[in-house]
Amino acid sequence: MTDSYPRLAARTARFTLGIPRNLSVSPDGRKVWFIRTPDGVTRTGQLWEHDVATGTESLVVDPDALLGDSGEELSAEERSRRERARESGAGLVGFAVDDTGRWASFALSGRAWAVHLAGRAVTALPSVGSVVDPRVDPTGRTVAYASGGALRVVGVTGQDERALVEPESPTEVWGQAEFAAAEEMDRHRGFWWAPDGQSLLVERYDERDVPVWHVADPEHPERKPAEQRYPAAGTTNADVTLWHVGLDGSRTEVLWDRAAFEYLASVSWNQHGDPVLQVLSRDQRRVQVLAADVSTGATRILRDVSDDDWVELSSPPRLAEGGRLVTLEDVDGMRRVVVDGTPVSDASWQVRSIVSTHPDCVVATASQEPVEVQVxxxxxxxxxxxxxxxxxxxxxVVGGPTTVVVRSSLEHTSTTVTVHPEDGEPQQITVASEPPPLEPVVTLLHAGPHALRTAVLFPRDHQPGSQRLPVLMHPYGGPHAQRVLASARMFLEPQWLADQGFCVVVSDGRGTPGRGHAWERAIRDDFAGVTLDDQVAALQAVAEQYPDDVDPSRVGISGWSYGGYLAALAVLDRPDAFHAAVAGAPVTDWRLYDTTYTERYLGDPNTQPDVYDRNSLIGRAASLKRPLLLIHGLADDNVFAAHTLQLSSALLAAGRPHSVLPLSGVTHMTSQEVVAENLALLQVDFLKQSLG
Structure with a gap:
């Protein structure tokens, strides 16, 4: 019997296994290193090398050969780090290469490893405890890694392992990113090597005053709940400082106005000058870019940027050739490349990230049409x-004269990885992913007065005008996540759902990326109003476009995380438009979500509680009139199960029938194969029964 699409999608990590990732090009452009699994169903990442001169690729590190029958073991710290990074892979999931291209370092099964790239000699380095984020220095002599709250170093050949800095209390950690940075600022690193490899900048954080929350395992009542320091909106964040630490053990604190700028958003240190810090105020309306004098710890202001709503964090500021400062800033309504305070990209481009800097230019990813991303x-x-x-x-990714381009289009579901040397023909890096069992058939619309980028998918055997199908809205809908892109891979699950007998609609409303300053900030203080209004507008536009093919009297909505919040909100606030909802891991009361994300958009609950009340689902419980299925992983340490349980309690108190599906041992990612399959089938059955 052929496996179902949901099972295949879980087994293949949504058909991403086998696609080269973590691409890195040597400074001279001669080598490309990357992680790739051996096929499309094996989760174990291997380290590979592509030789640009010959166009050939070779295996550098095979974790199975290193570990043998013992297999891989992950510590609780590493599992938490991967959860923050939404990493479901095994084996090698990251690596670092020195600037000479001689040595690489990586973590595997809780240990630090080094590989001499030319000789393919792999060494398990002496290490203490469970290793996190080992990084070889730019000169290829020393590997630094975090473990047990300390930052430690060891030579690439295994000599002189020792601690550089160690915690003085159980709540103090050196060399790792705190929860807020890893979860909400896309900063997963906690230390940065000096270009000469003789010292590092090291984050120290102390969670002593961060509230303690508990994650219980109801399936195993004999086990104690796991304690977690969780900075909920309006509460205390971890205390974060940055230190310059020499290999000789010397240390100097890097100083800035931490009372005014609580968050350390990013750090960059390269050969073009002093290290560059980006610090952010608690209300996120002001950012300073600072240069640090590591000998004294003093900093000087390079840029000071403010915004009435929030300053968007994107690519970290950095120094380029000649000491020029390169930043991404919102100027004249669009995110632009700014060099030494002067925009160099025009306002027709919404710049998404910096790829590389050069003496005469900056290479970046950017969009003019928001569903497309160009280099x-x-x-x-x-x-x-x-x-x-x-x-x-x-x-x-760029290194020297070589550029590697990764491309995904609507034409087919495959991804291409192409190496463009300075001279010669382009070269293809092998993609070993499994081909999906279906090809999405996607129609893109500009829906409603805001021209919402909207994707519409019908069953592949649907004949236009033959019958009016129930509609399934399938949004994320919140900030920092775009669902409607010119990539067929984005629509595999929506097409499978459509093939179950629905017209599936995916729409990116205001607040999603890609369309400029005002578009992103339209949601300020108003998640509930703006994002739901845009889903209604998309629904109405599709109904008008396809009057003979969709039935607006049978509309379901399903989503996960913010999409789960939006799905539950839809049946609570607009039962006239939405007739059933599946809400997976929904945020139901924003007071229960973290500081950095929530306060960016809704402010401080202590000073504007009315905003939180207006955006909460709890107070709306009595208005439920439609079928609602709530799904939540009980091990979720991002959107805690308390969200669903509190909403369920409020619904019960109001006498409103609903369904709750708890998932034992499941986190915010439901990557388990059997769970993912059955969960998808249960959702479809619920929607079919509810919509008739």
Missing amino acids: VRFGLDGTAEPITSGAAVHGA
Whole structure:
């Protein structure tokens, strides 16, 4: 019997296994290193090398060969780190290479390893405790790693293992990113090597005053609940400082106005000058970019940027050739490349990330049409030269004269990884992913007065005008996540859902990325109003576009995380438009979510509690009139199960029938194969029964 699509999607990590990732190009452009699983169903990442001169690739590190029958073991700290990074892979999930291209380091089964890349000699380094994020220094002599709250170092050949800095209390940690940075600021690192490899900048955080929350395992009442320091909105964050630490054990604190700028958003240190810090105020309306004098710890202000709503964090500021400062800033309504305070990209491009800097240009990813992402060379003279083209999503990595482009389009579900040498023909890096069992058939619309980018999918055997199908809205709908992109891979699950007998609609409303400053900030203080209104507008536009093919009297909505919040909100606030909902891991009261994300958009609950009340689902419980299925992983340490349980209690108190599906041992990611399959089938059955 052929396995179902949901089971295949879980087994293949949504058909991403086998796609090269973590691409890195040597400074001279001669080598490309990457992680790839051996096939499309094995989760164990291996380290590979592509030789640009010959166009051939070779296996550098095979975790199975290193571990043998003992297999991989992960510590609680490493599991937590992977949860923050939404990492479900095994084996190698990251690596670091020195600037000489001689040595690479990586973590495997809780240990630090080094590999001499030319000789393929792999060494398990002496280490203490469970190793987190081992990184070889730029000169290829020393590996630093975090373990047990300390930052430790060891030579690449295994000599002189020792602690550089150690915690003085159980709540103090050196060399790792605190929860807020890892979960909400896309910063997963806690230390940065100096270009000469003789010292590091090291984060120290102390969670002593952060509230303690508990994650219980009701399936195993004999086990104690796991304690977790969780900075809920309006409460105390971890105390974060940054230190310059020499290999000789010397240390100097890097100083800035931490009372005014509580968050350490990013750190960059390269050969072009002093290290650059990006610090952020608690209300996130002001950012300073600082240069640090590591000998004294003093900092000086390079940029000071403010916004009435919030300053968006994107690519970390960095120094480029000649000591020029390169930042991404919102100028004239669009995110632009700014060099030494002057925008060099024009306002027709919404820049998404910096790829690389060069003496005469900055290479970045950017969009003019929000469903497409191109790689663009922005000249310091104001010119813009797209490197890629077409209706697709592109990414790139640059090293010396070599550029590697990753491309995914609506034309097919495969991803291509192409090496572009300075001279010669482009070269393809092997993609070993499993082909999906279906090809999405996607129609993109500009829906409603805001031209919402909206995808519509019908069953592949549907004949236009033959019958009016129930509608299934399938949004995320919140900030920092875009669902409607010119990539067929984005629509595999929506197509499978459509094939179950629905017209599936995926729409990106205001607040999602890609469309400029005002678009993103339209949700300020109003998640509930703006994001739901846009889903209604998309629904109405589809109903008008396909009057003979959709039935607006049978509309379901399903989503996960913010999409779960939006799904539950839809049946609570607009039962006239939405007739059933599946809400997975929904945030139901924003007071229960973390500081950095929630306060960015809704402010401080202590000073504007009315905003939190207006955006909460709890107070709306009595208005439920439609079928609602709540799903939640009981081991979720991001959106705690308390969200669903509190909403369920309020619904019960109001006498409103609903269904709750608890998932024992499941976190915010439901990557378990059997769970994912049965969960998908249960949701479809619920929606079919509820919508008739």
